[in-house]
Amino acid sequence: MTFSHRSLLDVDTLSRGDVDTIFKSADAFFEVSRRPIRKVPTLRGKTVINLFYEASTRTRTSFEIAGKRMSADVINMNVSASSVKKGETLYDTVKTLEAMHPDIVIVRHSASGAPSFLDKNLRCGVINAGDGMHAHPTQALLDAFTIRKKRGSLDGLKVAICGDVAHSRVARSNVRLLNLFGAEVRVVAPRTLIPRGFEEMGVTIYDDVEKGIADVDVLMILRIQRERLRGALLPSLREYSRTFGINERRLALASDDVIVMHPGPMNRGVEIEPAVADGAQSAVLDQVEAGVAIRMALLYLLTGEITELKETS
Amino acid sequence: MSLTVIRGGRVVDPASNQDGVVDLVIEDGVVTRVGDASSIVEQLATPQDHVVDATGRWVCPGFIDLHVHLREPGSEYKEDIQSGLAAAAAGGFTTVCPMPNTTPVNDNRAITEMMVARGQESTGARLVPFGAMTKGLRGEELAEMADMREAGVVGVTDDGRCVENAAVMRRVMEYARTFDLLVSQHCEDHSMTRGAQMHEGAISTRLGLRGWPREAEDIIVARDLILAEGTGARYHVAHISSMGAVRLIREAKSRGLPVSAEVTPHHLQLTHDALLTYDTHCKVNPPLRTEEDRAALREALADGTIDCIATDHAPHSVLEKNCAFDDAAVGINGLELAVPSLLPLVAEGVLTLTRLIEALTASPARLVPDVEMGSLKVGARADITIVDPLATWTPRRDALRSKSHNTPLLDQEVSGRIWQTWVAGERVFQS
Numbered sequence: 001m002t003f004s005h006r007s008l009l010d011v012d013t014l015s016r017g018d019v020d021t022i023f024k025s026a027d028a029f030f031e032v033s034r035r036p037i038r039k040v041p042t043l044r045g046k047t048v049i050n051l052f053y054e055a056s057t058r059t060r061t062s063f064e065i066a067g068k069r070m071s072a073d074v075i076n077m078n079v080s081a082s083s084v085k086k087g088e089t090l091y092d093t094v095k096t097l098e099a100m101h102p103d104i105v106i107v108r109h110s111a112s113g114a115p116s117f118l119d120k121n122l123r124c125g126v127i128n129a130g131d132g133m134h135a136h137p138t139q140a141l142l143d144a145f146t147i148r149k150k151r152g153s154l155d156g157l158k159v160a161i162c163g164d165v166a167h168s169r170v171a172r173s174n175v176r177l178l179n180l181f182g183a184e185v186r187v188v189a190p191r192t193l194i195p196r197g198f199e200e201m202g203v204t205i206y207d208d209v210e211k212g213i214a215d216v217d218v219l220m221i222l223r224i225q226r227e228r229l230r231g232a233l234l235p236s237l238r239e240y241s242r243t244f245g246i247n248e249r250r251l252a253l254a255s256d257d258v259i260v261m262h263p264g265p266m267n268r269g270v271e272i273e274p275a276v277a278d279g280a281q282s283a284v285l286d287q288v289e290a291g292v293a294i295r296m297a298l299l300y301l302l303t304g305e306i307t308e309l310k311e312t313s
Numbered sequence: 314m315s316l317t318v319i320r321g322g323r324v325v326d327p328a329s330n331q332d333g334v335v336d337l338v339i340e341d342g343v344v345t346r347v348g349d350a351s352s353i354v355e356q357l358a359t360p361q362d363h364v365v366d367a368t369g370r371w372v373c374p375g376f377i378d379l380h381v382h383l384r385e386p387g388s389e390y391k392e393d394i395q396s397g398l399a400a401a402a403a404g405g406f407t408t409v410c411p412m413p414n415t416t417p418v419n420d421n422r423a424i425t426e427m428m429v430a431r432g433q434e435s436t437g438a439r440l441v442p443f444g445a446m447t448k449g450l451r452g453e454e455l456a457e458m459a460d461m462r463e464a465g466v467v468g469v470t471d472d473g474r475c476v477e478n479a480a481v482m483r484r485v486m487e488y489a490r491t492f493d494l495l496v497s498q499h500c501e502d503h504s505m506t507r508g509a510q511m512h513e514g515a516i517s518t519r520l521g522l523r524g525w526p527r528e529a530e531d532i533i534v535a536r537d538l539i540l541a542e543g544t545g546a547r548y549h550v551a552h553i554s555s556m557g558a559v560r561l562i563r564e565a566k567s568r569g570l571p572v573s574a575e576v577t578p579h580h581l582q583l584t585h586d587a588l589l590t591y592d593t594h595c596k597v598n599p600p601l602r603t604e605e606d607r608a609a610l611r612e613a614l615a616d617g618t619i620d621c622i623a624t625d626h627a628p629h630s631v632l633e634k635n636c637a638f639d640d641a642a643v644g645i646n647g648l649e650l651a652v653p654s655l656l657p658l659v660a661e662g663v664l665t666l667t668r669l670i671e672a673l674t675a676s677p678a679r680l681v682p683d684v685e686m687g688s689l690k691v692g693a694r695a696d697i698t699i700v701d702p703l704a705t706w707t708p709r710r711d712a713l714r715s716k717s718h719n720t721p722l723l724d725q726e727v728s729g730r731i732w733q734t735w736v737a738g739e740r741v742f743q744s
Contacts, residue, residue, distance in 0.1 A: 090637050111639035112510075112521035113591035132639070134521030169521055196524060197515030 003301045007119045007126040010135040011177045019141070019180070025297035026145055026290070032069060033292055043072035046103040046303050050076045051093075051118075052129070053109040058264055058288065059129050059138075063106050066295035072103075072303075090114065094121045103303045107131070112169075125302045133167055139263055140173035142294040144181065146286050147218055150259055154181035158255075160206075160213045162188040162244060163222030163271050166195045166233075170263045171222060175201050188212035189244060192233040209244050216254045221246055221262045224271045237270045247273040251281070259283045315738060316340050316357075318350045322367025322699060326374055327671035328678070328688035337372060339695040342738030347691060367699055370732055373670050374689050375407025375438075375696030377677040379497070379575055380472070380551055380623035381648065383409075383440075385431065386424070387416025392628040392716045394428065397648075398437030400626070400715035402742040404648040405673075405731040407696035408686055409438050409626075412472040413445040420445035420456040425464040437741050438734075439696075441684055443468045443497065446485045452476045455484060459492050467681045468495030472551055473598075475501045475533055482537065486546035495573075495680055497549040498537055500558065501599065505529035510638060512600040516585040522638065525600045531557035538565045541572055549680060550574040552625050554599035556609035563618045573680055575623040576610050578654040579645050583607075587721065593634045593641035594721045597627075611663045614672060621677040622669075624651050628717035646720045649713055652700060653727035697735040701744070704730040 003021050005013065014022075032040055048067040052060050060076065067074035079093065094117075097105060104125045107115050112132030119126040130136040147154055159178055165171045165187050178185050179202040187194060188206045199205060206212030213219060228234050251258065260272075260282045268274045277284065319337040324347065326332075336350035346353070354360055383397035392400075394411075401409045411428065413419035419428060425442055432440025444461035446469040448454045458469055469489055475498060476482045482498075489496045506525045511517050513524020534550055538561055541548035550562060553574045565572045579597060584607050587595040595601060613619040627644020634641055651673075658664045664672075678687025686696055705728045710718050734742035 089632075090640070091635055109637065111637040113638040116591050117637055132521045133523075172519070172521060195518040196513050196526070197518045200515040201519060 005302065008137050008298060008302065009115050009119060009126065009128045011137045011140050011173050011180070014180070016180060019144070019177070022141060022294065022297050022301065023145055023148060025300055026293040029296035029300070030290070030293035032296070033289070038069050039071060040069065041071045042300055043067065043070040043303060046072045047101065048072045048074045048299065048303070049097060049100075049102045049105045050074060051079060051097070051105055051107045052077065053079050053107070053114070054130070056108055056129070058291075059108065062288070062291045063129060063295050066292050066299055069292070070296055070299055072299065090117060091121065094118055098122055104299065127298060127302065130169055132169065133172070134169050135173045136169040137173050138291070138295055138298065139170050140177040142287055142291040143174055143220065143261060143263075144177050145294055146261065146283055146290045147259060149286070149290070150283065151217070154178065154183045157183045157217040158186070158215060159183050159218040159220065160186040160188050160216040161220045161222065162209070162213070162246060164193045164224050164228060165189050165198065165222065166193045167225070168222050172201070174220060175203055186212050186216065190234070190240075193228070209250060210253055213246075213250060213254050216258060218259045218261065219246065219251070219254055221260065221272050223263075223265065223267055241270050245271055245273065246276050248275050248279070251276055251279075257281070261287055263287070314341055316363050317365060317738065318354055318363055319365045319367050319372055319697070319699070320350060320354070322370045322372035324372045324689065325666060325670045326689040327667050328374065328675040329690040331689065332667060337689065337697070339735075339738045342695050344689055344691055344693045344695050347689060365733070369701075369703070371700040371702060372689075373698045373700065374674040374687050374693075375698050375734065375736065376405045376651075376673040377687060378406045378409045378624050378626070378648065379468070379621065379677050379680065381409045381411055381626040382414070382628065382644070383411040384628060385415065386427070390716070391630050394431040394440065395435040395437075396714060396716045397626070397628070398432060398435045398440060400648045400713065401438035402734045402736070403714045403731060403744075404651050405698035405700065405734055406438050406648060407698065407734060407736045408441055408684065409648070410441050410443050410467065410681075412443055412470060414450060414473040418445050418449055419461075420448050420450070422457065422460040422464045425461045425466055429465045437736075439736060441681065442466050443470050443472070445469065446471050446489070446496065447476060447481065450474045452478055452481055455488055458489060458494055462492050462494060466494070467683050468497050468549070470497035470499065470551060472497065472499045475499050475503060477503060479536060479540070483540050483544060486540055486544040486548065490544055490546040493547070495549050496546050497551045498533065499551050500530045500533035500537070502529040502532050509600075511588050511596065512585045512602045514585060514603060516588060520588065520591065525598070527555040527557055527602065527606070530555045530599055531561065534558040534561045538562075538570065538572060541565070542570055545571070547680075548572045552577050552580065552599060552623065553610065553619060554580050554602055554606065556606045559609045559613045559618060563613065566618060573620040574618070575621050575677070576614055576619045577623060577625045578647060578651050580610055581607065581614065581658065582654055583721070591638045592721065593636070593638055594645065594719055596638065596641050596643050597625075597645055598643040611658070615664050615668060620672070620680065622651070622655065622672045623677070624648050628715050629719045630717055634719050644719065646715055646717050649715060650708060650720055650722045650727065652731060653729040654722065656702065656729040695735055695738040698731060699733040701730050701732040703728065704732075706730055
């Protein structure tokens with residue numbers, strides 16, 4: 001098994017072979033989480049720092065559980081509250097961390113590109129846990145892993161992404177990964193929520209939700225935030241829900257065995273009706289379970305093997 | 314009496330339609346002969362003290378940059394007037410126009426006088442400042458333009474900020490016209506660029522960076538051209554970057570309006586692709602745009618729609634550049650590497666050498682008629698730039714005169730170098 005990456009900043013550095021390697025590892029680790037004793041010694045003695053500049057519950061917890069199930073020492077640093085307010089620069093924080101000799105730093109930051117900055121300035125590997133509107137590669141990987149588990153393959157699947165694509169790092173990473181695997185990606189949203197030049201990433205834009213989700217195999221629904229009303233992007237959540245929200249009637253237009261996904265947190269009654277969120281086709285909780293497995297696989301591939309390579313080279 | 318003879322160089326002086334190997338004689342800081350100087354050299358007792366052998370080099374009028382930031386007063390850790398004028402001389406510029414967005418703002422005579430005095434006590438290029446159009450660059454009340462003009466200001470601008478209120482902008486133009494000041498606008502509809510980091514398009518979308526759309530530039534250019542037509546002001550678009558703005562200027566010029574534009578070397582050479590690695594050195598305002606925009610800018614510079622080249626020299630320290638992209642300051646350190654970044658345009662056939670030199674000399678000089686410069690004809694002040702077009706070199710941190718080093722060309726091998734720079738007959742730079 002070969003995996004030559006030190007860091008994971010975005011999915012566009014991954015080949016299909018790399019993703020297959022990650023999925024194979026994740027298959028193995030998926031089972032670990034279902035055992036009575038959910039711990040393996042793989043990363044004993046390794047230090048993993050969760051560096052979160054933005055509030056996060058599910059992603060941070062998922063990484064923390066992944067690290068702990070692999071016996072790594074996981075340290076959570078919520079920086080938003082401390083250093084930034086004291087005026088410490090990102091560069092100084094990075095150098096301070098470096099002196100603590102972590103094996104991997106997992107970073108979430110509100111500024112797009114911040115993980116690249118860390119990667120350039122750190123000797124250890126970096127995992128991007130979401131940066132600004134840029135990328136969220138572990139989310140895209142866990143989404144693809146979830147679809148693959150249910151469908152066996154992503155090739156030729158029709159996937160519709162509905163919601164606030166403009167502000168979504170999840171959408172950007174998913175588009176890249178789905179395209180890598182030969183899926184057909186559609187984007188369904190009002191034009192105010194679609195960034196300029198998005199077609200060039202390999203998607204087709206639909207103004208009509210019913211046409212956009214017709215016959216799709218996967219429906220990825222993104223959160224609509226109340227803040228968007230202030231920037232004159234939406235008139236009201238009510239109108240969004242009426243025009244683009246996914247309800248049972250609209251869902252019936254999709255393929256019979258459509259997979260409904262949402263990266264969370266959900267705004268029930270806005271972008272997704274409760275009946276859809278909790279319905280038989282919902283894979284929302286499968287996504288959460290897959291997230292731990294994918295993150296265990298990445299920690300294993302990025303810390304374990306690469307460190308050994310460094311020692312022998 | 315001081316006497317210098319520059320011999321054997323290719324004299325390129327678009328203002329006097331001169332392009333050929335010829336000698337240049339300078340006496341007491343003034344050009345006194347353009348032609349064979351053998352008889353003068355033969356009479357010299359110690360020719361080695363007076364003769365400069367420029368064989369194989371280009372002898373041009375001193376370059377003029379209508380748009381630089383020298384950071385003094387206020388941010389002297391990035392640059393000051395002394396280091397900025399030395400950097401200008403090293404880049405072949407003999408006259409530079411610092412923008413008024415200093416701290417405090419150059420919106421009054423006291424700051425203008427201080428800048429001019431600091432310029433006079435420095436060695437290097439000559440300093441000819443622009444003043445603010447509105448007090449504090451706030452876009453609300455007129456600055457004391459007449460007073461600043463008496464102290465040496467040749468144009469007004471709120472550079473870094475755009476005057477958003479159309480009624481105020483109209484009054485700025487009317488008032489500036491009264492005193493024949495060039496009105497230079499930083500064209501940006503700020504309501505469309507809040508939080509913007511780079512050109513809005515496929516790359517900003519991919520990188521997840523907030524976009525600065527062309528429309529924000531074009532809307533202001535269109536509005537201002539309408540106001541310029543109504544007021545008769547001499548209106549100038551600073552650092553033009555979009556193809557739409559080019560189209561608007563072309564149309565206005567075709568109707569004979571007294572409007573002009575400048576373009577930076579980086580907008581002529583780079584596109585938003587340069588940001589794919591989140592390189593903060595390429596974060597500029599207005600942003601680097603697309604290949605189509607770059608092609609439009611090049612074409613417009615060649616055909617004269619864009620009058621001149623200005624570097625928008627914007628020195629920043631590592632504090633402002635070695636950080637997350639959102640936090641990085643905008644600007645490229647442009648004076649010292651202007652020539653190596655522009656020469657490929659001649660090699661690629663985008664511009665003739667004559668047009669390139671004109672865009673650095675006669676064209677900007679025309680926009681600032683108060684100061685006589687931009688030509689090597691007999692009687693002109695001897696501001697001279699001698700270029701070694703074939704020299705290859707690598708700009709290292711410690712070789713640059715600027716206090717800051719924020720340029721994507723740092724440590725990259727480049728070709729073309731300033732050999733000597735002369736201001737009023739005095740040599741102020743030698744590489």
